[in-house]
Amino acid sequence: MNRTLHHTGIALLTIPLLVVAGFCSYEIYSLSKTRASIKTDYSAVNNISYGLLSVDAWKNHLLNIVAHRIDDFSFTPQQEKLIKHQLEQVLHAVINKADTLIHQKQKTFKNKLKKLIVNTLVNEKKIHEQVPLFSQTILNEIKKEENRAKLKSLVLEKIQQYGAITYDSVNDVARMKIILSKYEAEDVVSFNAACEKELQKLSHRMYVFTAVEVAIIILFLLAWWMYRKQHFLHNQLFTASVVLALTVLIAGLTAPMIEIDARIKDMSFLLMGEHISFHDQVIFFQSKSIVDVVHVLMDTGKWDSMMVGILILVFSILFPVAKLISSKLYMLDRPSLRSNKVIRFFALKSGKWSMADVYVVAVFMAYIGFKGILDNQLNQLNFKTNSLASISTNETTLQPGFLLFICYVLFGLILASILETTRKKSLSVEIPQNGIENKMSLAIT
Numbered sequence: 001m002n003r004t005l006h007h008t009g010i011a012l013l014t015i016p017l018l019v020v021a022g023f024c025s026y027e028i029y030s031l032s033k034t035r036a037s038i039k040t041d042y043s044a045v046n047n048i049s050y051g052l053l054s055v056d057a058w059k060n061h062l063l064n065i066v067a068h069r070i071d072d073f074s075f076t077p078q079q080e081k082l083i084k085h086q087l088e089q090v091l092h093a094v095i096n097k098a099d100t101l102i103h104q105k106q107k108t109f110k111n112k113l114k115k116l117i118v119n120t121l122v123n124e125k126k127i128h129e130q131v132p133l134f135s136q137t138i139l140n141e142i143k144k145e146e147n148r149a150k151l152k153s154l155v156l157e158k159i160q161q162y163g164a165i166t167y168d169s170v171n172d173v174a175r176m177k178i179i180l181s182k183y184e185a186e187d188v189v190s191f192n193a194a195c196e197k198e199l200q201k202l203s204h205r206m207y208v209f210t211a212v213e214v215a216i217i218i219l220f221l222l223a224w225w226m227y228r229k230q231h232f233l234h235n236q237l238f239t240a241s242v243v244l245a246l247t248v249l250i251a252g253l254t255a256p257m258i259e260i261d262a263r264i265k266d267m268s269f270l271l272m273g274e275h276i277s278f279h280d281q282v283i284f285f286q287s288k289s290i291v292d293v294v295h296v297l298m299d300t301g302k303w304d305s306m307m308v309g310i311l312i313l314v315f316s317i318l319f320p321v322a323k324l325i326s327s328k329l330y331m332l333d334r335p336s337l338r339s340n341k342v343i344r345f346f347a348l349k350s351g352k353w354s355m356a357d358v359y360v361v362a363v364f365m366a367y368i369g370f371k372g373i374l375d376n377q378l379n380q381l382n383f384k385t386n387s388l389a390s391i392s393t394n395e396t397t398l399q400p401g402f403l404l405f406i407c408y409v410l411f412g413l414i415l416a417s418i419l420e421t422t423r424k425k426s427l428s429v430e431i432p433q434n435g436i437e438n439k440m441s442l443a444i445t
Contacts, residue, residue: 010227011236014223025251032400032401035199035206039285041183042191045191046192052281057278084132084136221414239331245324245412249324254290260285262283294309294313323346323416330419330423
């Protein structure tokens with residue numbers, strides 16, 4: 001009766017925790033996929049090719065510069081003097097040309113009459129004397145606000161015509177529009193604000209569910225410590241632990257492990273007296289889970305990449321799953337199962353073959369290496385002068401997938417230790433029994 005109560009208590013403790021762990025794993029997987037999709041779109045829209053290296057972006061900046069320069073345009077006294085002189089030269093040339101045409105030999109009576117009237121009424125010398133007045137009048141007309149607005153409109157119209165034949169790739173423009181329409185954003189600014197808010201929310205929820213999974217693992221370890229002397233409960237508790245380990249393993253395999261994000265946070269400079277700035281220019285972004293890495297490597301079609309993908313698949317996915325299932329079968333303490341070579345190999349001898357723990361270390365070292373390299377390279381882009389300032393940033397981070405996978409590795413090592421301890425105890429029980437049986441058979445004979 002007492003044992004039944006203990007078995008019931010273990011079931012009431014572990015089943016709800018396993019349900020919560022399964023729910024957390026599913027939520028982590030779902031949230032990570034949603035976050036990866038949003039972050040990919042965010043990185044595409046804010047990619048350096050759409051900003052600092054974009055023809056459209058520079059065209060818009062130049063149009064604004066020209067518009068502002070026309071608004072601020074005014075003649076200096078030296079410029080007015082020069083323009084007036086140029087106008088006078090033109091007017092004198094026009095008068096001389098007109099006088100030359102009039103004094104040409106005329107053949108018709110009508111033209112001869114016109115020549116006579118002009119020679120009689122028009123004094124060329126007096127007209128030349130009025131040229132300075134004419135040039136000043138023209139200059140005053142140019143300086144009027146309404147005429148300057150007309151000139152601005154004319155200049156901008158011509159610039160727009162040239163700008164219309166200068167643009168980014170049609171495919172790039174179409175992709176940008178598709179992404180903005182997908183998020184119902186009017187422009188990049190509103191798109192970035194919405195994405196950053198949503199990404200923060202998703203990251204917070206992912207880490208909350210990850211913390212819950214880690215807490216459940218700790219509760220299971222506490223349960224093992226509490227019931228360490230109740231050997232009749234170990235089989236049931238080991239079954240629940242294997243299910244939990246598989247749940248954590250699946251979450252660790254499907255959630256992103258590392259996120260590489262290198263960007264120019266801010267670049268600003270002066271161009272023709274105008275302040276121009278570019279923000280959050282993404283240079284490189286990548287976020288992959290172990291399953292994603294295997295899928296990418298297998299899809300390359302290259303034998304070397306496919307070989308690496310197969311090794312990761314075997315040692316980081318298939319081996320851990322086979323080891324957990326075999327450990328549970330071995331724990332059942334049935335001779336037919338314990339004598340099975342495959343089960344014995346995965347339960348007792350596969351530890352030296354499994355690369356899961358090595359893979360975790362490799363990912364961690366890759367994180368340190370990538371972060372160090374990117375920090376070093378991006379720091380070279382950080383500088384500030386009187387006319388140019390650049391701030392780069394490396395936002396490479398470890399993701400929940402890494403934390404869950406390393407929790408699985410540690411939890412799996414503990415389960416392997418428990419299995420080995422149980423095996424040694426069962427062997428120590430079998431040896432005395434065999435000895436007693438041998439003595440009894442000798443006495444009978």
